[in-house]
Amino acid sequence: MDLRTLRYFSAVVREGHFGRAAASLGIAQPPLTRQIQKLERDLGVSLLQRTRKKFEVTPAGRLLYERAGRLLDGADQTEADVRRAGTGETGRLVIGFVHSNTFTILPGAVARFRAAYPDVEMDLREMRHDNLVAGLENGGIDVGLLRPPVSSRALQAVTLIHEPxxxxxxxxxxxxxxxxxxxxxxxxxxxxxxxxxxxxxxxxxxxxxxxxxxxxxxxxxxxxxxxxxxxxxxxxxxxxxxxxxxxxxxxxxxxxxxxADRPAPLAMGVMWRTGNASGLVRNFTRVAREAAVVWRPLALLD
Amino acid sequence: MDLRTLRYFSAVVREGHFGRAAASLGIAQPPLTRQIQKLERDLGVSLLQRTRKKFEVTPAGRLLYERAGRLLDGADQTEADVRRAGTGETGRLVIGFVHSNTFTILPGAVARFRAAYPDVEMDLREMRHDNLVAGLENGGIDVGLLRPPVSSRALQAVTLIHEPxxxxxxxxxxxxxxxxxxxxxxxxxxxxxxxxxxxxxxxxxxxxxxxxxxxxxxxxxxxxxxxxxxxxxxxxxxxxxxxxxxxxxxxxxxxxxxxADRPAPLAMGVMWRTGNASGLVRNFTRVAREAAVVWRPLALLD
DNA sequence: ATGTTCGATACCCAATTGGTATTAGGAAAA
DNA sequence: TTTTCCTAATACCAATTGGGTATCGAACAT
Structure with a gap:
């Protein structure tokens, strides 16, 4: 009993007609007939009371129809949810940041991210640089906002802004x-x-x-x-x-x-574990980059 | 996304190991690997974070694992329930009977049926002979206890007892x-x-x-x-x-x-619509026959 | 270093699925 | 009553899919 078969059976009961059901499923009528017969054989239960030209749904068939509907809805919902989770539209993202961020890219990045992905739960944690690096390495933190460079092969970094x-x-x-x-x-x-x-x-x-x-x-x-x-x-x-x-x-x-001699500015970047293909991280780093483009240090406005 | 694939994926996550998962599923490892790859391709989501020799389950994979478990349980339950419904172990049976039954086979048949099929809901209705026949014909009544013969081609009858x-x-x-x-x-x-x-x-x-x-x-x-x-x-x-x-x-x-001249006895029988393959009816008529075998008219005891 | 383990790949075969053409049997119309 | 139409079932064929065996390549343990 697989979902395709349930979909077929559902269509037959819904339409009350093999031909129309087949059309609605985008297949021909004979294979549909065969699949229903196979379903009945597999279950050892007659689902349709046939009279050569018409059919009635048996009590067992009605039960299966109801349950199949719920199962199919559940499967569709699951598929959609998993797709969204995979693209990073849902889920939970643990963001670690060092204090300096509080006044630079963090507010903008968070605001933009929440707007773009309202179904993602963000867990924001202010941490010290060393704890943040450790958290990123052991997976406790998904993404970090901190100052590069960090000498860890396990982490990947993108510099967002430079602060003179x-x-x-x-x-x-x-x-x-x-x-x-x-x-x-x-x-x-x-x-x-x-x-x-x-x-x-x-x-x-x-x-x-x-x-x-x-x-x-x-x-x-x-x-x-x-x-x-x-x-x-x-x-x-x-x-x-x-x-x-x-x-x-x-x-x-x-x-x-x-x-006067314009010392090299401080960088602030976003970092994550190398090979973390999570859509959440991908999305957050992208949004953070977008936020960084817009961000202008006040001292440079003049 | 069908149930077999979900079963495969569930096994992989549960076992944490493709080889063991394949063994538990009774298939070889390569096809399992391929099915999981196909699942990820179909969903457009990476479910496992692979590192050539091991793998971790991504957040999307964890979500799918949870949902898949529920879906599979639901499907198994549905299958079992439909099987039971098909064999007449569950469901609702509308039993019509004429008054005479109250003192003959009805009590025994009902008691035996309830004992044998405790999950079947019985709807017992005392009716006049003519209404009962009509009910059987139009489907309002599933099975009737009444006196044959009934001149209806649509109904099938089995005589249970003879009352002198x-x-x-x-x-x-x-x-x-x-x-x-x-x-x-x-x-x-x-x-x-x-x-x-x-x-x-x-x-x-x-x-x-x-x-x-x-x-x-x-x-x-x-x-x-x-x-x-x-x-x-x-x-x-x-x-x-x-x-x-x-x-x-x-x-x-x-x-x-x-x-003295021993007139022909009155018959009492069980009747149902011809072609009603419902397991409920099949089971009830069988139990009624069993009850009839045991039943002895008191007048014949001496 | 070396052997072992584990998932991935290549290639083959069998089973399943779907399509087309046709049949059989009711139902409706003539 | 006869004819025609409609619908599900059947027969047969092609394509896709799923599973099996052999093998590889990388990582881990010895």
């Missing part, structure tokens, strides 16, 4: 009126520094830039997250180098200055 | 002490007679017997049903000729006498 570094000073600072600053001018300034564990990449980059400018920064304060860094600077604790995302904060006593 | 006629008198009657009576001795007796419309067959038979015995009965009272006839006789209103069923009544003032 800006120099941050408080409004009372001697350089606050400047539009552009030479990094060397920060040589003796106290620094508000991204912590090594909270943001290893930025930490490294800042140290590197200072070194290139010929000095080692005197660290007055560590902070984990960009908003903390910004508020410390605004409070006059020190200067800082931070990605352009800071411009999305409305802090009156914070000044964001361009850096 | 007995002569009934009240205990104060001049013949009450007799064991056997000649019908001629009733020539001038007042008769309690079955009505023509209530029991046309018995009415005719009684008239016929009297005529054969050389007299026309003087009718003192008409009655429709055997218990009414018996109680009228017991009340001394007249004598009567009735089927042996009367002996099942415990009426102290009623005497049942044998009739």
């Amino acid at each position: 570094f800006l120099a941050l000073v408080w409004s009372g600072h001697r350089l606050a009126a400047r539009r552009t600053v030479q990094l060397g001018q920060f040589a003796s300034e106290p620094f508000v520094m991204y912590s090594r564990i909270g943001a290893p990449l930025i930490h490294t980059r800042v140290m590197e830039m200072c070194k290139r400018a010929g000095f080692a920064p005197r660290i007055a304060q560590y902070a984990d997250q960009i908003d903390t860094v910004a508020s410390f600077v605004a409070a006059g604790i020190g200067v800082a180098l931070a990605p352009s995302t800071v411009t999305s904060f409305n802090m009156p006593s914070l000044r964001c200055l361009r850096i | 006629f007995l002569a009934l008198v009240w205990s104060g009657h001049r013949l009450a002490a007799r064991r056997t009576v000649q019908l001629g001795q009733f020539a001038s007796e007042p008769f309690v007679m079955y009505s023509r419309i209530g029991a046309p067959l018995i009415h005719t038979r009684v008239m016929e017997m009297c005529k054969r015995a050389g007299f026309a009965p003087r009718i003192a009272q008409y009655a429709d049903q055997i218990d009414t006839v018996a109680s009228f006789v017991a009340a001394g209103i007249g004598v009567a000729l009735a089927p042996s069923t009367v002996t099942s009544f415990n009426m102290p003032s009623l005497r049942c006498l044998r009739i």
